Amino acid sequence: MKPYAWSLAFAFILVGPLLGALLAGVDRRLTARMQSRKGPPILQPIYDVLKLFEKDTLVVTQLQTLYLWGFLFFMVIAGFILFLGSDLLLSLFALTVSGIFLCLAAYATNSPYSNIGSSRELMLMMAYEPMLIMVPLGFFLVTGSFRVSDIIAGSPWQVLQLLGILVGFLFVLTIKLRKSPFDLSSSHHGHQELVQGMTTDLSGSDLAIVEIGHWYENVILLGWLYLFFAPWGPWIALPISFVLFFAEVLVDNTNARLKWSSTLKASWLMTGVFGVTNLLLLPVIS
Amino acid sequence: MYLISFLLLFSLLAGLAIAAAPSVGVQARRIRFSVGALALASVVLALLHAHSGPEFYALSEGLAHVLDWLFMLGGLGLAVLLLYFCRRIKGYEWYIPALIVVQTGLMLYAELSSEHPRVEHAFYVDSFSVLMALIIAIVGGLICVHAIRYMHDYHAHAAGQHEAGDLDRSQQRPERSRSLFFFMLFLFLAAMFGIVFANNLLWLFFFWEVTTLCSFWLISYSRTDEAIRNGFRALGFNLIGGVSFAAAIVWLTHGPGLRTWELDQLVAGGSALALIPAVLIAVAGLSKSAQMPFSSWLLGAMVAPTPVSALLHSSTMVKAGVFILIKLSPVFHDTFAGLLLSLIGGLTFLVTSLVAVNQRNAKLVLAYSTIANLGLIVMCAGVGTAATMWAAILLILFHAVAKALLFLAVGTTEHLIGSRDIEDMEGLVYRRPAIAAMLLVGMLGMFLAPFGMLLGKYTCFQAFLSMDVMWGDGVLLAVILAFGSAPTLFFWSKWMGKLVAMPRHAQPSEVPIPRDEAIALVALTLLTYVACALFPLADTAFVIPYTDFLASLGLIPASNLAMPWETITLMSLMLAGLFLMPLAFWLRPPHFTEVSGYLSGANVDGSASYRGAMGVERVVESRGYYLSGFIREGTMVRVGLFGCGSLMLVMLMGAVL
Numbered sequence: 052m053k054p055y056a057w058s059l060a061f062a063f064i065l066v067g068p069l070l071g072a073l074l075a076g077v078d079r080r081l082t083a084r085m086q087s088r089k090g091p092p093i094l095q096p097i098y099d100v101l102k103l104f105e106k107d108t109l110v111v112t113q114l115q116t117l118y119l120w121g122f123l124f125f126m127v128i129a130g131f132i133l134f135l136g137s138d139l140l141l142s143l144f145a146l147t148v149s150g151i152f153l154c155l156a157a158y159a160t161n162s163p164y165s166n167i168g169s170s171r172e173l174m175l176m177m178a179y180e181p182m183l184i185m186v187p188l189g190f191f192l193v194t195g196s197f198r199v200s201d202i203i204a205g206s207p208w209q210v211l212q213l214l215g216i217l218v219g220f221l222f223v224l225t226i227k228l229r230k231s232p233f234d235l236s237s238s239h240h241g242h243q244e245l246v247q248g249m250t251t252d253l254s255g256s257d258l259a260i261v262e263i264g265h266w267y268e269n270v271i272l273l274g275w276l277y278l279f280f281a282p283w284g285p286w287i288a289l290p291i292s293f294v295l296f297f298a299e300v301l302v303d304n305t306n307a308r309l310k311w312s313s314t315l316k317a318s319w320l321m322t323g324v325f326g327v328t329n330l331l332l333l334p335v336i337s
Numbered sequence: 338m339y340l341i342s343f344l345l346l347f348s349l350l351a352g353l354a355i356a357a358a359p360s361v362g363v364q365a366r367r368i369r370f371s372v373g374a375l376a377l378a379s380v381v382l383a384l385l386h387a388h389s390g391p392e393f394y395a396l397s398e399g400l401a402h403v404l405d406w407l408f409m410l411g412g413l414g415l416a417v418l419l420l421y422f423c424r425r426i427k428g429y430e431w432y433i434p435a436l437i438v439v440q441t442g443l444m445l446y447a448e449l450s451s452e453h454p455r456v457e458h459a460f461y462v463d464s465f466s467v468l469m470a471l472i473i474a475i476v477g478g479l480i481c482v483h484a485i486r487y488m489h490d491y492h493a494h495a496a497g498q499h500e501a502g503d504l505d506r507s508q509q510r511p512e513r514s515r516s517l518f519f520f521m522l523f524l525f526l527a528a529m530f531g532i533v534f535a536n537n538l539l540w541l542f543f544f545w546e547v548t549t550l551c552s553f554w555l556i557s558y559s560r561t562d563e564a565i566r567n568g569f570r571a572l573g574f575n576l577i578g579g580v581s582f583a584a585a586i587v588w589l590t591h592g593p594g595l596r597t598w599e600l601d602q603l604v605a606g607g608s609a610l611a612l613i614p615a616v617l618i619a620v621a622g623l624s625k626s627a628q629m630p631f632s633s634w635l636l637g638a639m640v641a642p643t644p645v646s647a648l649l650h651s652s653t654m655v656k657a658g659v660f661i662l663i664k665l666s667p668v669f670h671d672t673f674a675g676l677l678l679s680l681i682g683g684l685t686f687l688v689t690s691l692v693a694v695n696q697r698n699a700k701l702v703l704a705y706s707t708i709a710n711l712g713l714i715v716m717c718a719g720v721g722t723a724a725t726m727w728a729a730i731l732l733i734l735f736h737a738v739a740k741a742l743l744f745l746a747v748g749t750t751e752h753l754i755g756s757r758d759i760e761d762m763e764g765l766v767y768r769r770p771a772i773a774a775m776l777l778v779g780m781l782g783m784f785l786a787p788f789g790m791l792l793g794k795y796t797c798f799q800a801f802l803s804m805d806v807m808w809g810d811g812v813l814l815a816v817i818l819a820f821g822s823a824p825t826l827f828f829w830s831k832w833m834g835k836l837v838a839m840p841r842h843a844q845p846s847e848v849p850i851p852r853d854e855a856i857a858l859v860a861l862t863l864l865t866y867v868a869c870a871l872f873p874l875a876d877t878a879f880v881i882p883y884t885d886f887l888a889s890l891g892l893i894p895a896s897n898l899a900m901p902w903e904t905i906t907l908m909s910l911m912l913a914g915l916f917l918m919p920l921a922f923w924l925r926p927p928h929f930t931e932v933s934g935y936l937s938g939a940n941v942d943g944s945a946s947y948r949g950a951m952g953v954e955r956v957v958e959s960r961g962y963y964l965s966g967f968i969r970e971g972t973m974v975r976v977g978l979f980g981c982g983s984l985m986l987v988m989l990m991g992a993v994l
Binding site for chain 2: 107108109110111112113114116117118120121124125128132135137138140141144145147148151154155158159160161162163164165166167169170173174176177178180181184185187188191192197246251252255257312315319322327330331333334
């Protein structure tokens with residue numbers, strides 16, 4: 052364990068949300084440009100969250116805040132493990148726990164909209180989970196370790212060996228980022244059949260926790276994406292990951308929402324076709 | 338040696354003493370005392386044998402001879418008893434007495450042969466069997482304690498009384514069936530101790546059949562037609578396994594190649610010599626641990642009183658099946674038979690995890706998840722490396738504790754709210770906080786990081802990917818595990834969501850949890866926590882010595898299993914977080930204004946109803962997702978039965994040819 056790994060991990064805890072907020076800001080600007088609007092300032096997400104903290108928090112049950120703490124705690128842990136250079140699979144498990152806590156918070160409020168939202172979110176988790184697991188499995192077969200530090204030090208050819216897994220991962224990344232066509236658990240636009248899905252009954256500081264959690268999450272996902280290109284060094288890998296990350300915005304703006312069953316089928320199919328095939332062919336490729 | 342015989346004989350004698358108790362109160366005291374004594378003895382055994390290799394015990398010539406005869410007579414007696422029970426079979430169940438006769442015939446053919454192998458060590462203790470004994474004595478014992486009060490209510494309910502448990506009833510004579518019920522529970526525990534400590538395969542087989550008998554009797558306990566039919570199904574399926582086990586013993590007596598009646602010799606034979614009998618015994622293990630195609634008996638076992646389900650699902654019966662599979666696991670290492678065994682487990686895991694999503698009945702969800710988890714353990718057993726055995730043993734431990742807790746908690750919930758439907762458990766966190774907290778801990782223990790089951794999965798992934806039987810085998814198993822875990826996540830979280838939901842109506846319920854049930858539940862909740870927090874201890878004390886010993890014999894490849902300290906630190910951090918967050922919340926709760934949920938209209942009665950567009954008051958209802966259109970239970974089960982059935986046939990034929 053090198054000292055810089057620790058500093059990176061702690062930097063994630065402190066700077067992670069800021070970076071995540073900037074990502075969200077850029078995302079909104081890009082979206083606006085694609086829709087021929089000017090869009091808000093890059094720092095708008097931060098202003099939004101600061102404002103949320105100023106507001107009164109209304110809750111259906113006091114316990115919902117506890118579940119949201121759990122959501123944030125495990126999200127931070129997941130990122131901490133990742134940026135520490137530790138175990139990728141363990142990080143994924145922590146990420147899963149965090150997602151379940153968010154669903155519990157929504158279930159706890161028990162409004163029909165948050166109920167449907169969290170059920171759909173669970174369905175989405177069921178859809179993307181196998182593919183997300185394939186990613187560490189693929190890295191393990193290539194580098195012989197689940198450790199992030201070993202993956203970064205891996206062979207520069209690993210992204211080619213894991214091309215199928217990368218494609219599958221980009222597919223489920225769209226779900227994970229709650230982008231259209233898979234934004235069926237929480238809608239960013241009001242007045243839809245879902246109202247606001249999971250976040251319907253979250254307000255004030257509770258909603259702010261959710262936003263901050265998502266910032267962390269986006270940084271973690273960007274980190275995952277980076278891992279594929281990591282052996283090439285940050286100067287090449289970072290730009291590629293950013294480009295791929297923001298390509299999701301384009302997908303978001305050019306697709307209509309799918310139904311949950313199509314989402315589930317499509318993502319399991321993608322996992323099978325790209326992920327599993329890639330894993331099976333690995334001994335041949337390498 | 339003395340401790341083993343104590344565990345075995347004491348549970349038997351305790352069963353007799355409990356059955357002979359003159360009054361309900363005395364019976365309850367005897368049960369509590371016996372459970373305490375058994376738990377104490379198993380802990381002493383654990384302290385003496387943890388961290389050490391196996392010890393084998395030889396009996397004196399005379400004693401061994403007498404016991405041989407006793408076990409043979411016992412086996413015959415068992416067969417006669419089972420045949421006697423068979424007087425109530427229906428026409429299509431003709432195969433059950435046939436199987437009993439075949440099995441007894443096979444056993445006599447082996448036992449009465451003039452030149453049979455000599456058994457040197459009749460009993461043994463190793464760290465794995467010590468861990469099993471701890472599970473059987475403590476988890477099984479707690480289930481018996483829970484049963485005291487549960488059976489009281491059960492009988493009162495059956496007799497049409499509203500609530501039992503007043504003082505004068507404890508002076509009454511217990512019903513004959515209830516006394517026999519507790520006798521069967523303790524006989525079950527005794528047989529389980531026999532299974533985990535017997536090295537003599539014939540004796541092990543006798544204990545094996547006793548568990549079959551007990552489960553049959555306990556499942557049919559309520560004497561309804563459904564219960565009796567399900568009991569016979571359990572009996573029939575387990576007898577198929579029994580016949581297969583008996584065939585293995587005949588093979589080991591008369592067959593070419595390896596001739597031995599000792600378990601350790603069989604395992605030491607390795608895949609070259611011992612594969613055929615090992616595969617035959619594996620079929621018995623599959624039937625006992627309710628893997629597809631035998632799975633339906635465990636689902637049918639639900640008709641029994643809840644403590645019976647808890648016992649069958651957590652600490653006994655199914656665990657006997659996976660216990661023997663893990664014992665034989667070194668034989669399967671690097672063989673096609675082993676890979677097929679893993680695939681049977683894997684397919685069972687996948688299918689039952691998916692089907693569990695469909696279920697609304699809490700006990701059915703638990704039953705399917707048991708079968709799925711056992712499937713995971715079977716997957717590990719089939720691979721047969723140190724890492725998978727390590728994972729399998731830890732899975733047994735964590736599953737036993739968490740599943741016992743869940744079953745008992747569901748049973749108590751059913752008595753409190755009068756339903757075992759998941760939808761009816763909405764808002765249990767507010768209605769019955771204590772029981773809901775226990776259910777939540779049990780569920781977290783079943784599938785979430787940082788609890789034990791996930792640790793097992795983690796190791797499985799690693800171990801599968803390091804396999805090398807044929808091209809793509811490990812990837813296949815890992816993919817099955819990945820796809821099977823996803824629905825697991827879904828159905829558990831969905832259920833947790835129901836529990837934590839804010840109830841729409843106040844549903845006050847004042848009935849307290851009865852004392853004996855509370856003792857068992859609280860103890861199991863603590864055990865779940867402790868097992869997760871102290872798993873490195875369980876690991877070094879019980880699992881590592883076992884795998885190290887097998888590696889030192891050269892039966893499995895040696896490997897360094899020590900978890901990196903960093904992983905352990907991170908896991909502990911997560912566990913601490915899960916513990917400290919509620920604590921912090923309880924100490925410094927945030928005070929926010931409470932409102933009722935959003936209903937897209939003016940709320941009338943809290944979150945329960947709202948004024949809709951036309952001014953009409955509308956009542957809110959929302960239910961969970963069961964995906965019954967998406968995952969078709971019937972089709973899935975058929976695929977599973979057919980797939981696992983053919984895999985099993987291929988495994989048998991492949992081994993024999």
